[in-house]
Amino acid sequence: MPELPEVETIRRTLAPVLVGRRILAAALLRRDVLIAPGDPRGGFSRQRGATRRDHPASDATRVRPARPVPVAPVDLLEGCTVTDVLRRGKQLAIVGAGPAGTPGRAREPSSRALVVQLGMTGALEALAPGAANGEHARRAGAADAASPHVHARWELEPARGRPGTMVFIDPRRFGCLRAVPTLADLDALWSSLGPDALEIDGPRLWEALRGSRRPVKAALLDQAVLAGVGNIYADEALFRAGVPPRKLAARLGPRRAADLAAAVRGVLAEAVEARGSTLRDYRDAAGRAGEFQSRHAVYGRGGEACTRCGGVLRSAVVAQRTTVWCPRCQR
DNA sequence: CTGGTCTCCTGATCGC
DNA sequence: TGCGATCAGGAGACCA
Numbered sequence: 001m002p003e004l005p006e007v008e009t010i011r012r013t014l015a016p017v018l019v020g021r022r023i024l025a026a027a028l029l030r031r032d033v034l035i036a037p038g039d040p041r042g043g044f045s046r047q048r049g050a051t052r053r054d055h056p057a058s059d060a061t062r063v064r065p066a067r068p069v070p071v072a073p074v075d076l077l078e079g080c081t082v083t084d085v086l087r088r089g090k091q092l093a094i095v096g097a098g099p100a101g102t103p104g105r106a107r108e109p110s111s112r113a114l115v116v117q118l119g120m121t122g123a124l125e126a127l128a129p130g131a132a133n134g135e136h137a138r139r140a141g142a143a144d145a146a147s148p149h150v151h152a153r154w155e156l157e158p159a160r161g162r163p164g165t166m167v168f169i170d171p172r173r174f175g176c177l178r179a180v181p182t183l184a185d186l187d188a189l190w191s192s193l194g195p196d197a198l199e200i201d202g203p204r205l206w207e208a209l210r211g212s213r214r215p216v217k218a219a220l221l222d223q224a225v226l227a228g229v230g231n232i233y234a235d236e237a238l239f240r241a242g243v244p245p246r247k248l249a250a251r252l253g254p255r256r257a258a259d260l261a262a263a264v265r266g267v268l269a270e271a272v273e274a275r276g277s278t279l280r281d282y283r284d285a286a287g288r289a290g291e292f293q294s295r296h297a298v299y300g301r302g303g304e305a306c307t308r309c310g311g312v313l314r315s316a317v318v319a320q321r322t323t324v325w326c327p328r329c330q331r
Numbered sequence: 332c333t334g335g336t337c338t339c340c341t342g343a344t345c346g347c
Numbered sequence: 348t349g350c351g352a353t354c355a356g357g358a359g360a361c362c363a
């Protein structure tokens with residue numbers, strides 16, 4: 001489940017593959033994965049019932065369209081040269097210039113972006129030539145371009161020693177792609193997110209928490225409050241800061257908010273260093289697993305011993321999420 | 332406006 | 348061996 005460290009790891013492994021290269025062709029294999037400009041969907045989730053309308057067949061026969069669905073090619077950056085791969089919170093933006101020679105804009109190729117939200121099981125993977133041809137990938141965990149869960153595919157301008165194909169894979173389809181026509185639109189989209197969690201400081205976190213009567217864990221998971229934290233790193237940060245997940249955000253106080261901000265930064269930075277946590281699906285753009293999962297202190301360890309005090313870790317649902325904490329160390 | 336609940340989706344796992 | 352139930356959860360829609 002990609003949270004900030006996993007998305008940042010994908011960004012770092014993807015940028016060297018993409019930046020400076022032109023996207024020769026892009027194909028969308030499942031329409032409802034893309035949010036195009038003008039789409040009434042404000043957010044990132046697919047329209048209610050859209051799947052059923054697009055695929056009236058029963059579940060048993062509902063399969064991915066055999067051919068790409070029609071879409072404005074430039075929405076998927078076809079013809080553009082990638083200039084940057086950005087991240088805010090859990091969202092990635094692949095920034096492209098061009099395509100060159102757009103009518104009416106003779107001189108400067110305009111910049112646009114494709115924003116990728118990975119959701120639960122989403123991944124962007126750069127494929128080695130063999131895998132891109134649909135052959136079964138040798139490397140364990142590597143994507144297969146023929147997988148029914150590949151929803152979009154990009155062919156890149158050839159470059160020596162670099163993968164020539166990128167795919168968007170997402171079995172659960174909680175993720176999606178969003179076509180963003182200008183950089184101003186990208187700013188507008190990202191202005192609805194809170195500050196990036198990797199750079200959160202005490203005063204800013206306290207400012208965001210002090211007016212909230214929610215449990216502090218619910219506030220941490222709110223991307224408008226803080227961008228990038230999901231269930232795993234929320235629990236880890238709360239443990240490090242010694243804050244009980246159900247404590248009301250507004251009652252934290254500025255000092256403990258500063259402790260929590262430092263814990264959020266610390267755990268995320270360490271996780272980035274370890275290239276993220278792989279529980280099941282997550283891989284970076286080269287298909288490699290992360291290693292931070294072996295260092296989780298509380299996530300997934302309900303009923304086991306606290307690494308700090310040896311007591312039994314407690315597990316309960318907080319903010320609609322399974323939550324694990326140490327009742328003795330977090331009070 | 333706020334916070335809590337529902338919903339989307341597939342695959343892994345478990346009990347029988 | 349098969350099969351239904353359960354769980355995982357990011358985040359928008361919806362509702363009190």
